[in-house]
Amino acid sequence: MVRATLLEEVLDQEGILKIDEDVRATVAKGQDAARAAAFPAAERAFQDALSGGDLWPR
Amino acid sequence: MAQMSFLEARNRAVTEALSEDPRAILFGGMSGAGAPEAGYAEAFGRGRVRNPPVSEEAYAAAAVGAALNGLRPIVSFSTGSFMFNAWEPVVNEAALMRYMSGGQMSVPVTFHFYVGLRPGAAAQHSQMPQAMLCNAPGLVVVAPGTPKAAYELMRTATASDDPVVYVDCLKLHREEGEVETGVDARPARAEVVRPGTDVTVVAVSAQVPRALRVAERLQAEGISVEVVDARVISPIDRDGILKSVARTGRLVATDEGQLTCGVASEIVATVSEHGHDLLKSAPRRVAVLDVPAPMSPTLDAAIAPSEDRIEEAIRATLK
Numbered sequence: 001m002v003r004a005t006l007l008e009e010v011l012d013q014e015g016i017l018k019i020d021e022d023v024r025a026t027v028a029k030g031q032d033a034a035r036a037a038a039f040p041a042a043e044r045a046f047q048d049a050l051s052g053g054d055l056w057p058r
Numbered sequence: 059m060a061q062m063s064f065l066e067a068r069n070r071a072v073t074e075a076l077s078e079d080p081r082a083i084l085f086g087g088m089s090g091a092g093a094p095e096a097g098y099a100e101a102f103g104r105g106r107v108r109n110p111p112v113s114e115e116a117y118a119a120a121a122v123g124a125a126l127n128g129l130r131p132i133v134s135f136s137t138g139s140f141m142f143n144a145w146e147p148v149v150n151e152a153a154l155m156r157y158m159s160g161g162q163m164s165v166p167v168t169f170h171f172y173v174g175l176r177p178g179a180a181a182q183h184s185q186m187p188q189a190m191l192c193n194a195p196g197l198v199v200v201a202p203g204t205p206k207a208a209y210e211l212m213r214t215a216t217a218s219d220d221p222v223v224y225v226d227c228l229k230l231h232r233e234e235g236e237v238e239t240g241v242d243a244r245p246a247r248a249e250v251v252r253p254g255t256d257v258t259v260v261a262v263s264a265q266v267p268r269a270l271r272v273a274e275r276l277q278a279e280g281i282s283v284e285v286v287d288a289r290v291i292s293p294i295d296r297d298g299i300l301k302s303v304a305r306t307g308r309l310v311a312t313d314e315g316q317l318t319c320g321v322a323s324e325i326v327a328t329v330s331e332h333g334h335d336l337l338k339s340a341p342r343r344v345a346v347l348d349v350p351a352p353m354s355p356t357l358d359a360a361i362a363p364s365e366d367r368i369e370e371a372i373r374a375t376l377k
Contacts, residue, residue, distance in 0.1 A: 048161035049196050050293075051219035054245045056198050057295040 059238050065231040066092035067205040070239050071212030072132060076102050079130060082216065085110050085117050086134030088170075090231070118144035118169070122152045125165045125221075132216060135171040138225075139185040144169075152221035153196030164219040168212070174227040174264055174314050175346065175362050177355035184351035186315040188225045188262075192292035192324065199292040201225035201321075203266025204251060205235035207289050210244055217243035225291070227264040227314070246290045248298035254284030257372050258302040260325050262288045262313040265344075265363060269312060272368045283372060291321050299325065300333045307338035308375040312363050317345040342371035 005011050011019075050056065062070070069092030075082045076098065084098055084107045094101035099109070110117035114135055121131035135141040141148070152165040173186045191199050198220050202208040208230070215222035251266060252273050261269040266287045273283035286302050288295070291313075303309050311325035322343040329341060347361040 046157070048159075049157045050198065051156065051161075051164055055214050055218050055243065056220070056246060057248075057290055057293050057297070 059236045061234060062205055062237050063091055063231060064202075064205045064208045064233045064235075065090050067209035067235075067237045067239070068202075068212050068226065069093040070237075071209045071216070072098075073101075074213065074240065075130075075132065075216035076106065079216075080106075081128060081130045082132065083107070083121075083124065083129050084132045084134075085121055086170075087136065088132075088134055114140050114144035115147060119147040119151070121167050122147045122155075122165055125152070125167045126155065126163055130166045130168075130216065132168045133170065135169065137179075137183050137185075138171040138173040138187050139183050141169070141171050141187055142185065148221070148223070149191070149194040149197065153194045155196075156220070157196055165221045166219045167221050168215040168224055169221065170224040170226060172226050172228050174229055175351055175358050176228065177358050178353060179351065180353040181350035186346065188223075188291060188313075188315050189320045189324070191223050192321065193319075196221065197292065198222040198290070199225060200246060200290050201227075201263040202289060203230070203261055203263050203287040205233060205237050207249065207287055209237045209239060211246055211289060213241070214243040214246045225263060229264045230267070233267055248289055248295035248302075249287045250284060250302060251287045252283070252285040254282040254306065256282045256284075256306055257308040257310060257375050258284045258286060258299075258306045259310045259312060259368065259372065260286045260288050260299055260302070262291060262315070262321050264314050265312040265368070268363070268365050269368055272365050272372065276369065276372065281372070281376065288321070288325065291324075294324060294328060296328050296332060299329060300336065303329055303333050303336050307336060309337065309341040310344060310368065310371045310375060311341065312344040312368055312371075314363055315345060316348055317343060318348050320345050339375045339377070342374055344368050344371050 099107040121133045124131050155163050155165045200211040202211045215224050259269040269285045273285050284302055284306055309329050311322040313321040315321055322345045326341045326343055344363045344367050
């Protein structure tokens with residue numbers, strides 16, 4: 001896709017590198033936020049294994 | 059309330075699920091009493107009722123995909139042995155999708171199959187994978203032992219957003235009992251089907267009528283047996299079972315599945331761990347011996363968790 005974008009002159013190399021940089025920055029921001037967050041308690045970490053409610057025993 | 063067979067009760071629940079919710083679809087064969095007279099496909103259309111090719115992995119995976127896109131499939135594998143061919147979509151996709159998506163996705167599929175020894179069915183058509191499935195986090199496993207449970211657990215399974223394995227047994231299909239149909243899904247818990255004071259027998263699936271017959275004949279000797287239909291075998295109803303053991307102080311757990319790491323073993327382990335002080339004697343397990351199911355009906359009877367073996371276990375807890 002990068003090659004096609006360059007050949008079709010949709011973006012130049014600088015534009016492509018800017019997108020790449022933006023994606024890296026977004027991922028790094030997300031990782032920093034996740035690492036800074038409190039680690040969930042074990043009982044909360046697995047609450048999505050089943051949908052919950054009272055249909056089944058706990 | 060109406061008197062009906064186990065098979066009719068189960069099929070009525072399937073019929074109600076398909077009637078009430080256009081998202082409900084059916085893969086595989088279900089028929090007999092309680093099903094629409096001309097069959098499910100005629101009643102609900104071939105768009106919703108599929109008779110798939112003999113490719114369990116393909117149609118189980120299709121059902122998982124359909125569930126992820128908003129449908130609520132009921133999938134019948136027929137004999138439990140065939141379910142091994144669908145292991146990947148059941149235990150590695152359906153069971154885990156909710157957890158892996160942080161609760162954003164659900165896979166509301168009801169997987170159904172038959173287990174239990176059948177004379178002449180032999181090793182490759184008599185597999186009993188219920189305990190293996192209890193080892194798959196994210197799955198609910200139910201195993202009704204009465205017509206009432208057959209109806210109620212199918213209603214609960216088809217109403218649940220969780221993937222549910224419905225363990226059926228052909229030996230139960232002619233059992234008769236009172237069933238209230240046309241009711242909403244109810245929370246599924248272990249149920250006392252015969253009260254007693256001396257020994258609790260927690261029975262799974264086809265072991266429920268066997269345990270009831272043993273309880274009846276021991277009553278003549280003054281031995282009072284409480285029979286509990288386990289109904290949900292994963293997650294097990296620990297509190298319900300412990301309440302019964304608290305009343306009787308003795309436990310026999312019985313399942314028509316393999317003994318080692320089996321459902322009966324899990325019940326005994328749970329009570330031993332959480333209710334050790336309630337027990338007056340060592341708990342007992344009655345299950346299928348750890349050998350392949352034989353072709354010979356004589357050998358088949360020798361490995362089965364028979365009424366005689368249940369009675370022997372009950373007497374052992376009373377010594």
